[in-house]
Amino acid sequence: MRMVDIIYKKREGYELTRDELRFVVEGYTKDQIPDYQVASLLMAIYFKDLSNKEIFYLTEAMMMSGDVIDLSDIDGIKVDKHSTGGVGDTTTLIVGPLVAACGVPVAKMSGRGLGHTGGTIDKLESIRGFQVEMSDKRFIDIVNRVKLSVIGQSADLAPADKKLYALRDVTATVDNIGLIASSIMSKKLAAGTDAILLDVKIGSGAFMKNEEQGLILAQQMVDIGEQAKKNTVAILTDMNQPLGNAVGNSLEVKEAIQTLKNEGPQDLKQLCVYLASNMVLLAEKAKNIEEALEMVNDKLVSGKAFEKFKEFIAAQGGDLSVIDDPSLLPEAKYIYSVKAKADGYIETIKADEIGLAALILGAGRESKHSVIDLSAGLILHGRIGDKILENQPIATLYTNMDMKLEQASSIVNGAFCFSKEQVQLPKLIKAIVSSQGIKNM
Amino acid sequence: MRMVDIIYKKREGYELTRDELRFVVEGYTKDQIPDYQVASLLMAIYFKDLSNKEIFYLTEAMMMSGDVIDLSDIDGIKVDKHSTGGVGDTTTLIVGPLVAACGVPVAKMSGRGLGHTGGTIDKLESIRGFQVEMSDKRFIDIVNRVKLSVIGQSADLAPADKKLYALRDVTATVDNIGLIASSIMSKKLAAGTDAILLDVKIGSGAFMKNEEQGLILAQQMVDIGEQAKKNTVAILTDMNQPLGNAVGNSLEVKEAIQTLKNEGPQDLKQLCVYLASNMVLLAEKAKNIEEALEMVNDKLVSGKAFEKFKEFIAAQGGDLSVIDDPSLLPEAKYIYSVKAKADGYIETIKADEIGLAALILGAGRESKHSVIDLSAGLILHGRIGDKILENQPIATLYTNMDMKLEQASSIVNGAFCFSKEQVQLPKLIKAIVSSQGIKNM
Numbered sequence: 001m002r003m004v005d006i007i008y009k010k011r012e013g014y015e016l017t018r019d020e021l022r023f024v025v026e027g028y029t030k031d032q033i034p035d036y037q038v039a040s041l042l043m044a045i046y047f048k049d050l051s052n053k054e055i056f057y058l059t060e061a062m063m064m065s066g067d068v069i070d071l072s073d074i075d076g077i078k079v080d081k082h083s084t085g086g087v088g089d090t091t092t093l094i095v096g097p098l099v100a101a102c103g104v105p106v107a108k109m110s111g112r113g114l115g116h117t118g119g120t121i122d123k124l125e126s127i128r129g130f131q132v133e134m135s136d137k138r139f140i141d142i143v144n145r146v147k148l149s150v151i152g153q154s155a156d157l158a159p160a161d162k163k164l165y166a167l168r169d170v171t172a173t174v175d176n177i178g179l180i181a182s183s184i185m186s187k188k189l190a191a192g193t194d195a196i197l198l199d200v201k202i203g204s205g206a207f208m209k210n211e212e213q214g215l216i217l218a219q220q221m222v223d224i225g226e227q228a229k230k231n232t233v234a235i236l237t238d239m240n241q242p243l244g245n246a247v248g249n250s251l252e253v254k255e256a257i258q259t260l261k262n263e264g265p266q267d268l269k270q271l272c273v274y275l276a277s278n279m280v281l282l283a284e285k286a287k288n289i290e291e292a293l294e295m296v297n298d299k300l301v302s303g304k305a306f307e308k309f310k311e312f313i314a315a316q317g318g319d320l321s322v323i324d325d326p327s328l329l330p331e332a333k334y335i336y337s338v339k340a341k342a343d344g345y346i347e348t349i350k351a352d353e354i355g356l357a358a359l360i361l362g363a364g365r366e367s368k369h370s371v372i373d374l375s376a377g378l379i380l381h382g383r384i385g386d387k388i389l390e391n392q393p394i395a396t397l398y399t400n401m402d403m404k405l406e407q408a409s410s411i412v413n414g415a416f417c418f419s420k421e422q423v424q425l426p427k428l429i430k431a432i433v434s435s436q437g438i439k440n441m
Numbered sequence: 442m443r444m445v446d447i448i449y450k451k452r453e454g455y456e457l458t459r460d461e462l463r464f465v466v467e468g469y470t471k472d473q474i475p476d477y478q479v480a481s482l483l484m485a486i487y488f489k490d491l492s493n494k495e496i497f498y499l500t501e502a503m504m505m506s507g508d509v510i511d512l513s514d515i516d517g518i519k520v521d522k523h524s525t526g527g528v529g530d531t532t533t534l535i536v537g538p539l540v541a542a543c544g545v546p547v548a549k550m551s552g553r554g555l556g557h558t559g560g561t562i563d564k565l566e567s568i569r570g571f572q573v574e575m576s577d578k579r580f581i582d583i584v585n586r587v588k589l590s591v592i593g594q595s596a597d598l599a600p601a602d603k604k605l606y607a608l609r610d611v612t613a614t615v616d617n618i619g620l621i622a623s624s625i626m627s628k629k630l631a632a633g634t635d636a637i638l639l640d641v642k643i644g645s646g647a648f649m650k651n652e653e654q655g656l657i658l659a660q661q662m663v664d665i666g667e668q669a670k671k672n673t674v675a676i677l678t679d680m681n682q683p684l685g686n687a688v689g690n691s692l693e694v695k696e697a698i699q700t701l702k703n704e705g706p707q708d709l710k711q712l713c714v715y716l717a718s719n720m721v722l723l724a725e726k727a728k729n730i731e732e733a734l735e736m737v738n739d740k741l742v743s744g745k746a747f748e749k750f751k752e753f754i755a756a757q758g759g760d761l762s763v764i765d766d767p768s769l770l771p772e773a774k775y776i777y778s779v780k781a782k783a784d785g786y787i788e789t790i791k792a793d794e795i796g797l798a799a800l801i802l803g804a805g806r807e808s809k810h811s812v813i814d815l816s817a818g819l820i821l822h823g824r825i826g827d828k829i830l831e832n833q834p835i836a837t838l839y840t841n842m843d844m845k846l847e848q849a850s851s852i853v854n855g856a857f858c859f860s861k862e863q864v865q866l867p868k869l870i871k872a873i874v875s876s877q878g879i880k881n882m
Contacts, residue, residue, distance in 0.1 A: 036479070040481060043481045
């Protein structure tokens, strides 16, 4: 097999075989195929697209390029949740306890990641004493006992995807839906759960800017899941404004605690309950979505989910007094109020700009070696549709670097778009895609 | 300027600027831009094509990447000829003396090249004593005195093209007409002549398989020439069978001598006279093509072109007794006759297969380090349209490696396609393309 023939074949629009895609992925992972040939193939794929079969074969080959986790020592149906990424996405911290409280095992390996805020691991580390490194045995014990554990990813999941993604990033071949679908699913399949729930974000702050593209991505990921014999459901949700009000590590932990006490922002609560209910359904703990929603709502309202959260934090060494008194979480030295420059109804809040402001304030990592400021970030004081008056506060910034306030403030101001007219509220949950098809909400 | 933005821009179909293309070519030549980004850009170019402007800017940047020859010490209008490559293409050895005999200076730098036979330099070296290495001063002196000199290429012409071509070869991005046009023209522009004549080969043995593609390539090259302010003309010629009968180094020299004595194959003579006449016209030594054709024909028939050839060979140290008695040229130890396997009219002679047979017999280079057998090659005994009987010889093979005869013989047999019906003869000269447009012949 010659790589140049594979490139030519794809360029001419023919379907690549399972063996050919495995040859490419294995060869590239082992440095036997040079990156210039892979770059050329990626651009040909960009123009000619991958068929559903090709997407599955590519995903499978990437999954097989590294460790595939074995979770068989955990009792019950394991369900993983993945979000395609947005801003202020605190859902894991809330959904985990909701689902675990329903008896569904949640065994989460999480990364630190680059971006405007840290990953779930970073957020949890803002709780004094919380341990993210432990043996596999202890991890599995906690899941079996508490039904919920989150650890730092030690396994080498889908290294081919990591290498391919880095190459796509510098060769203008990121935005192909087939490549995105296989990248996400290769890691999810390697993570070893029985079922997968996908939260596909749509809107200005998300990778998928419109619903049409989001639906295609969702369908392709569900299709990969089905081919891999893992029950997979994708939910399309709105990202035309950040989810919830908090963006930042300890700020999001505070918001998660509020939400688990049923005192959080309405949109964050609504999404978390819906995602959790679908996970409960995938785990076969409910007969239908109505029953699942009732079960999850009950865990929230009764405080059982919050109890589960505390149980989980304690099991991993976290200091529960921080949960009881969130003012003990890391707090920033400088707090600054951003005020509206004119009157109007909020039309959109560009979530990517809000994320950028949080990054500038210190909440995220620009490179692998950046140190995160766990206390930094911002709280929004308006949602789409709200009427705002000139000089009314629209956000509060938190940072330990006061010289960053001016730049961040100006970015936040630019992220808010106002309208003179009243604005229609965006639908938070837009559609659900499963092997049964698409259901618009 | 960031390379990833340039790739993205091209991928989206926008026109790249002169600065952007220069940035790419300079950066790549200096190893500042990695080959994976260039590979990705090349594939985007394959799908989105280059505009005429972009082709010119790319050509210009590649030309500027190395030496640009200064021929101003040579009197008169210098005209270069370039063939897009075929099999048995002995034209330079014949056209040079024809043109020089008309008083047009021919200053040819020639490479050795890879392929089924050697380059012009290799062919000339089959003449005892012939020198291809000399000082620039002596080269220019010979051109001014004799009007014809051929030397080995010492300058570093368009190194960016060399590097890009090598990358295209392994990334399935060779066959884009804009990239082909700029590759050829970057070297021609760097060679420093005042005008350029292009022989664009069309047919089974050429890179351009059909006339439509050939016309586009011709137009694009003429357009580049015009933008570079160099009078440029392209002639589309047939390569559905090898040109002339000889393929191989000393065999082609013998055929060139025959042709200059007006005893050569009809097609080779016709093409050489036509190409030479167009060069005479480009050099402004004739008022129109009719006058140029008459002038060139006269030089051939009168023996003046043959005299000019001898003068040129002598000026570069070649042994004239070899020219007077071509049997003194290197001769192969093994001579083998290939016989037709059935009756029929010759329909095509796959020139690329004939070239491959010559390569196997030892006439060419498979890699830079291969040693050429100057005596190896083959002579064809039929042209398209000829009626051949079973067991009639269709080719004679020449080699010093008798173990190669069987393989070469079988390839030659496969290269001949026969028809039961009479066959229409292909038109040798199909069209001429200049800044005035296309003229079909």
